[in-house]
Amino acid sequence: MNPSIKTASLALGAIILSGCVAVLAALAQPAANTAPSYTEAGRLVFPSAYRKWVFLSSGHDMSYLPAPVRRMSTFGNVFVSPQSHDAFLQSGTWPDKTVLVLEVRRAEQEGSINRNGHFQSEVVRHEVHLKDVARFSASGGWAFFAFATEAPADMIPRTANCYSCHEANAAVDTTFVQFYPTLLPIARAKNTLSAPYLAAESRN
Ligand code: HEC
Numbered sequence: 001m002n003p004s005i006k007t008a009s010l011a012l013g014a015i016i017l018s019g020c021v022a023v024l025a026a027l028a029q030p031a032a033n034t035a036p037s038y039t040e041a042g043r044l045v046f047p048s049a050y051r052k053w054v055f056l057s058s059g060h061d062m063s064y065l066p067a068p069v070r071r072m073s074t075f076g077n078v079f080v081s082p083q084s085h086d087a088f089l090q091s092g093t094w095p096d097k098t099v100l101v102l103e104v105r106r107a108e109q110e111g112s113i114n115r116n117g118h119f120q121s122e123v124v125r126h127e128v129h130l131k132d133v134a135r136f137s138a139s140g141g142w143a144f145f146a147f148a149t150e151a152p153a154d155m156i157p158r159t160a161n162c163y164s165c166h167e168a169n170a171a172v173d174t175t176f177v178q179f180y181p182t183l184l185p186i187a188r189a190k191n192t193l194s195a196p197y198l199a200a201e202s203r204n
Contacts (some may be wrong), residue, residue, distance in 0.1 A: 014015035035097040036130050043152035044128065044145045050101040054085040054099075056180040060107060061117060064165065073107040075120045078180065088183060092190025093173050094131055096141070100175060102127040129166070129175065142174050171197040184204060 002186075022050045034053070037045045056078040080088075084098035104125050107118040126147040133141040136155075144162040145153045156162055163174075169171060171178040172193055187193050 001142065009071055034083055034099060036132055039152045041152075042078070043154055044130070045152050046073060046097050046126070046147055046150040047128065048079075048150060050079045050099075050103070053079040053081050053101070056183065058098075059179060062179075066137055072124065073118065075105050075107050075118075075122075077103040077105065079103065089186060092192035094186045096133045098129055098131045100129045128163075131173075134188055140167070140174065142166075168196055169200070170194065 027123065032049060034047070034049070036047070053086075057076075059076040061073055062076060062194060079101045081099055084094055087095040087098075092104070103123060104127070105120040105123055108114075108121045109116075111116050111119065111121075128145040128147070131141050132141055132143065136143040139158050142163075144156040144160065144166075146156060147153050166174040166176070170176045172192050173194070177183045177187050177193075
């Protein structure tokens with residue numbers, strides 16, 4: 001073989017090999033641990049990687065009272081870990097250790113070139129709804145947390161209206177899948193919609 005062709009093909013081989021090694025190294029990395037983690041005092045550690053998770057939907061100024069409430073205008077962005085999202089696609093419901101994050105951001109208008117509609121700006125707070133069956137068996141395996149900062153947060157007491165509203169109205173396993181448009185058809189196909197949701201749907 002012509003020596004320059006030989007050198008070129010050796011170099012090409014080395015490039016392909018190093019590319020394969022990089023791909024294999026990426027595949028071999030363990031999936032990021034997205035299970036809930038707690039301090040010794042039992043507070044939930046803020047799930048700070050949630051912005052790399054799967055985005056489910058945004059609600060704008062959603063309120064659950066008949067009359068509009070005058071308060072700060074916000075968006076609520078909902079995220080779930082990729083592992084739990086994969087499991088939902090298979091089963092239509094959430095596995096143990098699922099963490100859902102509701103990121104509440106201020107809604108703005110008339111900034112930059114925007115003249116109509118709303119866009120999002122800074123975070124107002126985070127709320128977390130998670131499933132940890134062994135730890136929260138007294139509340140059906142689920143618990144709520146609210147974060148004003150990223151410091152660890154205590155579980156919201158079982159008597160709070162978070163639990164009663166989610167249990168009475170949410171479409172799948174106390175989560176509001178009726179507002180997550182990519183998940184609702186899956187829950188319907190897998191027959192995992194809750195009895196209260198199906199009853200409300202048949203009344204409409
Ligand atoms: C009157 C009903 C109601 C109450 C009370 C309520 N929520 Fe929700 N929640 C909703 C609805 C509707 C959604 C879905 C739409 C949205 O806001 O994005 C939701 C979504 C969520 C989500 C996203 C994950 C999921 O479960 O679907 C979290 C996290 C959450 N709420 C936390 C809380 C916390 C914490 C409280 C109590 C401080 C609370 N909620 C009280 C109705 C309620």
